Amino acid sequence: MKLNELVPQQDPVDLYLPVMSEIRDVRPLTDLETLYTVALPDGRDLGHQPGQFVEVSLFGVGEAPFSISSSPTRKGVFELGIRKVGLLTEKLAELKPGDKVGIRGPFGHGIPVEKFRGKDVLIVAGGIGLVPMRSMINYVLDRRDEFGRLIICYGSRSDKELLFTDEMESWRRDPGVDFHVTVDRGSPEWEGNTGVITTLIPGLELDLGKTVCCVCGPPVMYRFVLLALKSRGLPDKSIYMSLERRMKCGVGKCGHCQINHSYVCQDGPVYHYPDLKSLEEAL
Amino acid sequence: MELKFLASDRVEAFVSYIMQKKTVYAPQRAGKHSVALKKVADPGAVVLDYARTMQSVKKFFLPPRDELLQFNLADQSFAPAEVKPLDAVLLGIHSYDRAAIDRLDYNFSQGHAERNYLTRREGVVWVGVSFEPDEFHFSGSVGIRPHDTEGFDVFLTRARDGYLVEVLTNAGRELTAGFDLPATDQAKPQPGHFHQHIFLPQAKLNEVMGASYNNPVWEETAEKCVGCGSCNIVCPTCYCFNVEENVDIKVSGGTRERIWDGCMLREFTEVAGGEVFRGGLAERQRHRVMRKFKYLSDKTGHPWCVGCGRCTAYCTAGISIVSIVNRCISDYEKHAATAV
Ligand SMILES: Cc1cc2nc3c(=O)[nH]c(=O)nc-3n(C[C@H](O)[C@H](O)[C@H](O)COP(=O)(O)OP(=O)(O)OC[C@H]3O[C@@H](n4cnc5c(N)ncnc54)[C@H](O)[C@@H]3O)c2cc1C
Numbered sequence: 336m337k338l339n340e341l342v343p344q345q346d347p348v349d350l351y352l353p354v355m356s357e358i359r360d361v362r363p364l365t366d367l368e369t370l371y372t373v374a375l376p377d378g379r380d381l382g383h384q385p386g387q388f389v390e391v392s393l394f395g396v397g398e399a400p401f402s403i404s405s406s407p408t409r410k411g412v413f414e415l416g417i418r419k420v421g422l423l424t425e426k427l428a429e430l431k432p433g434d435k436v437g438i439r440g441p442f443g444h445g446i447p448v449e450k451f452r453g454k455d456v457l458i459v460a461g462g463i464g465l466v467p468m469r470s471m472i473n474y475v476l477d478r479r480d481e482f483g484r485l486i487i488c489y490g491s492r493s494d495k496e497l498l499f500t501d502e503m504e505s506w507r508r509d510p511g512v513d514f515h516v517t518v519d520r521g522s523p524e525w526e527g528n529t530g531v532i533t534t535l536i537p538g539l540e541l542d543l544g545k546t547v548c549c550v551c552g553p554p555v556m557y558r559f560v561l562l563a564l565k566s567r568g569l570p571d572k573s574i575y576m577s578l579e580r581r582m583k584c585g586v587g588k589c590g591h592c593q594i595n596h597s598y599v600c601q602d603g604p605v606y607h608y609p610d611l612k613s614l615e616e617a618l
Numbered sequence: 619m620e621l622k623f624l625a626s627d628r629v630e631a632f633v634s635y636i637m638q639k640k641t642v643y644a645p646q647r648a649g650k651h652s653v654a655l656k657k658v659a660d661p662g663a664v665v666l667d668y669a670r671t672m673q674s675v676k677k678f679f680l681p682p683r684d685e686l687l688q689f690n691l692a693d694q695s696f697a698p699a700e701v702k703p704l705d706a707v708l709l710g711i712h713s714y715d716r717a718a719i720d721r722l723d724y725n726f727s728q729g730h731a732e733r734n735y736l737t738r739r740e741g742v743v744w745v746g747v748s749f750e751p752d753e754f755h756f757s758g759s760v761g762i763r764p765h766d767t768e769g770f771d772v773f774l775t776r777a778r779d780g781y782l783v784e785v786l787t788n789a790g791r792e793l794t795a796g797f798d799l800p801a802t803d804q805a806k807p808q809p810g811h812f813h814q815h816i817f818l819p820q821a822k823l824n825e826v827m828g829a830s831y832n833n834p835v836w837e838e839t840a841e842k843c844v845g846c847g848s849c850n851i852v853c854p855t856c857y858c859f860n861v862e863e864n865v866d867i868k869v870s871g872g873t874r875e876r877i878w879d880g881c882m883l884r885e886f887t888e889v890a891g892g893e894v895f896r897g898g899l900a901e902r903q904r905h906r907v908m909r910k911f912k913y914l915s916d917k918t919g920h921p922w923c924v925g926c927g928r929c930t931a932y933c934t935a936g937i938s939i940v941s942i943v944n945r946c947i948s949d950y951e952k953h954a955a956t957a958v
Pocket residue numbers: 388397399400401402403415416417418419420421422423424425463466467578579580581582583604888889890891892
């Protein structure tokens with residue numbers, strides 16, 4: 336088939352224009368991370384899926400992708416958990432309520448929640464990977480009767496870097512949540528688990544036929560978590576992974592996010608693990 | 619197709635004539651040794667007999683720096699960039715460069731159709747010219763021959779003392795109407811021979827490239843490669859871009875722009891935390907070549923390389939994409955032979 340026959344005729348659109356949105360609240364999570372509450376104009380709803388991302392920009396500074404941390408069940412505003420690492424994120428950290436940011440999105444394929452319905456949901460989050468996974472966690476908590484058990488494994492480098500510690504307390508107390516946390520190196524006050532995140536997996540109580548898992552964390556984490564999940568006998572088809580790549584456009588045009596033939600901003604960031612096996616560069 | 623004749627000594631008059639109807643861009647001398655596509659001011663400066671321009675027609679639709687929006691810092695307002703249809707004649711274009719635009723059209727239409735690129739693409743009248751393959755061209759190996767008229771409104775085939783003219787579309791008829799092009803009974807000459815060949819058709823290449831992921835050729839190529847990204851920049855089908863902010867000197871406003879980027883550059887895949895997903899030159903070379911001969915062709919059935927030879931002609935390290943692909947083919951065949 337000719338190339339122009341492969342694409343349906345559709346009207347071209349402006350892909351790079353942000354929607355100016357208001358910062359409603361700024362809450363520090365740690366020394367490095369901040370939680371921003373953002374409102375689109377006119378009370379418009381973002382309409383995202385857990386696991387999707389938006390492009391956030393400040394004029395004169397830049398634009399970058401950030402996961403949506405709030406659940407779509409909580410309407411009106413949305414939340415972003417952002418770590419200071421460079422130009423844009425440092426400037427974002429200076430923002431106050433009432434300030435404006437540019438938003439494009441939501442983009443990408445998030446977690447296919449319909450595949451998780453009726454199942455036990457296992458979340459494995461490393462470090463800042465908890466930011467996007469929190470969207471799914473709160474989604475499950477808000478629609479409790481649509482899902483089975485909620486099992487959360489969270490690993491962080493140190494107890495000082497733990498995110499959402501207040502929410503963690505409520506997860507710990509919730510009898511419907513099986514919450515596990517570990518840190519690589521604990522401070523003297525730390526009384527919880529120490530060790531990398533994979534040390535949590537052998538002890539989990541899992542109904543293998545009923546569990547669906549989503550993993551998100553730093554690049555080094557994925558292989559080890561996969562090994563641990565496989566040695567528990569969790570089938571590949573029950574595993575989803577959220578991957579990070581450099582992204583500029585978010586809409587499949589700039590080429591930055593490509594893993595072999597796949598565009599992470601379009602096919603991902605959340606992938607079904609069986610689909611990742613044909614992508615040699617994925618993990 | 620009825621053939622008409624444009625004598626060499628009437629080319630200048632022909633260019634003048636079409637310049638009255640539309641703006642014309644065509645190859646012209648740029649310095650001693652190169653030819654570049656530029657807006658025509660002097661019809662006598664147009665060069666129709668040339669090997670290749672360093673930059674393809676891509677630059678008219680996806681400019682090296684392309685404004686996306688203008689912002690005002692005081693009130694945080696912005697306005698979309700003003701994008702206009704090119705609305706011009708592109709004269710003297712080779713078939714491989716026209717084929718490259720089909721690929722860019724695909725990229726900017728599939729999924730989300732992009733206004734910036736697609737608006738510029740409007741109003742173009744394509745006047746092609748045949749070429750004589752030099753030591754770098756290999757478009758014949760990807761199914762694009764020097765006389766292919768696909769996608770053109772008018773096509774000029776080099777013949778004795780001038781050009782055989784084919785008027786292929788209504789836009790072509792409108793453009794040439796009123797200029798005296800006598801009919802000719804000269805037959806279209808045989809196209810010139812290529813000196814470079816990929817030894818397998820694309821239909822087979824997908825399989826070969828799929829099996830070449832761990833071929834030593836990537837490491838061997840990386841030993842020569844300096845990672846400058848020139849191959850990306852001169853490629854007519856490379857479309858990757860970065861986005862930058864440009865603040866004016868008064869710091870009152872500025873522009874958000876996209877700039878050509880290249881997958882051969884290390885920072886292309888770098889993310890916060892220092893991870894670089896294709897940190898080695900071997901991985902980046904593999905990505906570049908796989909993109910042209912596997913990833914996008916698996917999806918569309920068309921190779922994303924059009925055989926213009928630019929990446930090889932302008933490579934400072936003398937790396938040849940044809941040699942890389944042929945090496946993958948010969949290793950694949952050797953392997954198949956020993957496996958039997
Ligand atoms: C789908 C997705 C979701 C993300 N979600 C979050 C999140 O929820 N919270 C969070 O804090 N961060 C998230 N990130 C990472 C975030 O995009 C980067 O931290 C941000 O781009 C850094 O911008 P900067 O201008 O501050 O850094 P820069 O000054 O540009 O550079 C600092 C570092 O960031 C790297 N970098 C530059 N651009 C990008 C990019 N587009 N993507 C990744 N790294 C980049 C640079 O290579 C450099 O190492 C996400 C990234 C992706 C792709």
